[in-house]
Amino acid sequence: MKLSRALAMVSLRIPAPRSAAQALARCHTVDDLRRLAARRLPRSVMDYIDGGADAEQSLADNTAAFARYRFTPSVLADVSAPDTGTTILGRPAAAPLGFAPTGYTRMISPDGEPAVARAAAAAGLPYALSTMATASLEELAAGPAADRWFQLYVWKDRAKTFELVRRAADAGYRVLELAVDTAVPGNRLRDVRNGFTIPPRLTAGSLLDIGAKPGYWTRLLRAPDLEFANLADSPDGPGYTIENIGAQFDPAVTWSELAALRAAWPGRLLLKGPVGPSDAVRARDLGVDGVHLSNHGGRQLDRTVAPADLIAPVRQAAGADFAIVVDSGIRHGADIAAALALGADLAMVGRPYLWALAAAGEPGVARLAELLTGQFRRTMALLGVASVAELRRRGPQLLAGAGGPVLPADLLPVLP
Template structure:
C-alpha cells in the first residue's frame, strides 16, 4: 500500500473500507452541496506568505482551548453515527484524542453512550447537546454529562430542522442499517467492517436507546430527527441550558454577525463559527468567509472557534490567521477512523500537526499563538 501522506489518502481508504451509505453520510452535504464545496474552495483561495531567513529552529504548537492546555489548536468535532464508521468508534476517537492531547466531543447522536465513553477514557471529554422537544430528556442528558465529568458542553444551534441530504435518502441510511438488496450487496464487499461493527458495544443510538421508546426501530434517521428536533428553539433555551450546566459552555453553529453578538452576550465561553459542514443551509456562505467579521466584533467577549472544511494543517493556520483561536475537525477524523480505527484517528491528528508545523515554519512563524493576518497575503 502507498504511504498515507494526507487526509485525502485517508478519505480514499475509508471509501473502500466502509459501506457507501455510511461513508456518504459523513462525506456529503445538503441539497446541491454548494456550501460544502465552498468551504474547501474558500480555504484554498487563501494564500500563505512564504518568508525566508528567519530563525524557526524552535517552534511551538501548544496553546489552550477554553482554558484547557492542548498540544495543538484542534478539537475533534461531534459527529453522529460514529460507531458505524468503526466498531466502538466514539471510544476509539476519545482515546486517540486523549493520547494526542486534544479535546474529543461526543455527539448526542453517538452510537456509544456518554457512559460508554466515560468508562473507557481517563480524562474528561466534551459533550455536544441537541435540545429535543422533550425538555425533560434534554435536561437528563445534561445531568448525565455532569455525572460523567464532561469538561465542556457544546450546544449545537443550527439543527432545529434538518437540511435535506439527498445522498442519505437515496442510500436509505438508517439506524440500525436498513437491509435493502443494494445495501446488502455493498456490505457483502466489506466483511471486515461488518464483523467489527457487529461485535461492537452498540449498533444504535447509545444515548437514546432504552430512554426514547422506538428510537432504535424507525425506518430512517431523517424520520427520527423530524420527530424529535424542535423548530421552536430560541435564545431563551440557551439561557435555560446555561442555568443547568455549571461548566464551560460552547455555542456551535454561528454564521451570522448579528447572531454572534447575541451569542457572545449569553456569557458562553466560546462560539464555533460553523455552517455544519455544508450539511444544513445549502447556499449559506463558507464558514471562513464570515470568520473575520465575527472575530473582530466579538472576539474580545468570547473565544472564537472555527469549523468548516478543515482538511490540513494549512487550513488550521488560515483560520487562526483570520481570528479563530482554534478549530474543530469533523469529516477528517471520520476518514481516519474508518480507515484505521484508533490508529487512523491518531494518523489524522499527526498529519494535521505536521502540516501545521512545517507551514508555520515556512511562513517564518515560531509560535502558533503569534499567528495573525500577517502570514496571509494582503488580498486575503
C-alpha cells in the same frame, strides 16, 4: 550483456498483501486516508460520510474557502523549535486542533467514539461527543482522561434535554456545545437515493453492498447493536432511527431559553452553527463563552457562508476574549494556520477522522492527528512564526486572499 543485467534487476516476485499498518504508513495526507476508507466501506456508508445537503454547494465551498487564502511569510525568523501548544477555553492542548462531534460513529467502525477519544487523549487534543453518538456520555468518561466536550441538541421534551446536560456535567465534560442549525434535518440526497437508513435495513441495494464489502458487514454483525446510546435508557429510545429522530428536535427554540441552559451548565458554553457577527455578540452578551462556527460540514442548509469566511468578522465583532472554534472544510495543517491567522482559537475536523477511523481504527485516527499537527508545525515554521500566540497576533500580516488582503487593518489590535 546489458540485457542480462537489466533482467537480473527485475524482480518477478509477487508482493505480499499489505498489512493494515503498512497501508496506514503509506497515508501522507487526509486524501490518502479517505481513499483507504473508500476501499473498506460500502458505497452507501461512504456516501453517508461524504455527502452534503441538496446540491452540496456548501460542501464544496467549505474547502474552497480555505484554499482561497494565501500566505505572505515573514523571513529571517528563528523557527528552529516551533511550538504548536496552545490553550483552549482555559485548558492546554498540544495543538489548536480538535475532533468535532459526529453521529453514529460505530457504523463507520465497531471501534467507534471510544477509539476516537483515546486517540485524541493520546495526542493531547479535545474531542466533542455528539448527542447522536453510539457511545454514551458515561462510557466515554470511563476511558482515558481527556478534554471531553458534548454537543447538545434541544429536544421537544425539555426534561430529556436537561437530563443530558446533568449527565454531561456529572461525567466531567468540560464544554457544552449547543447546536443551533438543526431546527429540521438537512436534505441529504445521497442518503435518500441510496435508501440509507440508521440502523441499516436489508434492501436489494444493501445486499449488493454486502456482496461488495463482506468484511465491513462481518465486523458490523460481530459488534454490539448500533443504537443512539445517549438515548437508550429512554422508553422510546430503542425505536429511534435516522428518519424519525430529527422530529424530536425542537424547531421552536429561541434566545429566551438560552439563559436557562446557561444557568444549568456549570462549564464553558458554546453556540455551534453558522453564527454571524450580530448573533455572536448577542450570545456573548447572554453569557456564552464562544461560538463554534460550522455549517455541519455542508449537511444542513445548503448555500450557507463557509465558516472560514465568518472567522474574521465574528472576531472583529465579538472581541478578543470570545472563543472561536471553526470546522467544515479543514483538510490540511495549512488550513489550521489560516483559521488561526483569521482569528480562530481552535480548528476541528469531522469527516477526516471518520475516514481515518474507517481506514485503520484507532491507529488511523492517531495517524491523522500526527499528519495534521505535523503539517501545521511545518506551516508555522515556513511562515516565520514560532508559536501559536505569535501566529494569531500577526495573522493579518501573514494572510491574504486570492485578490489581496482580506482582513481589516483595525483587526490587528483586537487579537491577543
